[in-house]
């Protein structure tokens with residue numbers, strides 16, 4: 681069984697606004713999977729639904745062998761599933777180090793080895809460990825949000841548009857960081873607007889349209905597919 685298996689997932693918002701319709705998705709141990717698709721397709725909703733932040737309406741979500749559909753985020757985070765939302769992903773009035781420590785709030789003590797590893801992986805966070813998160817640039821805050829999610833050493837890290845709003849040189853740096861995190865053994869499920877670059881780097885990709893699965897293949901195969909290129913990658 682895959683690390684994450686989503687089978688026939690229906691989910692949405694409020695009482696009856698259904699967005700996802702019969703979505704299937706899987707991420708193997710250590711795999712790097714990307715979700716692409718047009719605006720409003722439901723890409724973010726897939727991640728939020730896996731993490732228990734939407735209204736569950738049907739289907740199953742299995743993580744590490746146990747069913748988690750309908751569970752609360754505070755239960756899911758204990759299982760080794762990390763999630764970095766696109767917005768509001770740092771505490772602006774707390775320092776960098778305090779933000780990272782908050783990432784491990786479910787533990788009795790701050791995991792010093794994990795903290796050292798995050799500082800090692802993101803030298804900018806080490807340099808600015810006492811700076812208030814809200815005074816850092818968008819890219820630095822994004823690194824901090826990722827670092828915070830890594831404090832619990834997740835088996836799967838879900839990233840919602842990590843390159844959004846970043847200058848081009850920072851976009852490359854962000855993608856490199858994601859590669860490094862994946863190479864160190866953490867599986868990745870990532871939503872990206874920067875679809876070509878994401879598909880180039882991932883193992884496998886899903887194209888989601890109107891809340892449902894449309895294409896699934898290796899990143900290279902999706903990049904080479906005429907229909908995918910024309911419809912979703914700007915030709």
Ligand SMILES: Nc1ncnc2c1ncn2[C@@H]1O[C@H](COP(=O)(O)OP(=O)(O)OP(=O)(O)O)[C@@H](O)[C@H]1O
Nearest residue numbers: 693697699717718719720721722723724725726871
């Ligand atoms: N909190 C919410 N309440 C109600 N509807 C929502 C909520 N969040 C998202 N939606 C709706 O769900 C649909 C899918 O949104 P979602 O953000 O998942 O799409 P997306 O594929 O990630 O889009 P984008 O690429 O623009 O970020 C959209 O129609 C959106 O308006």
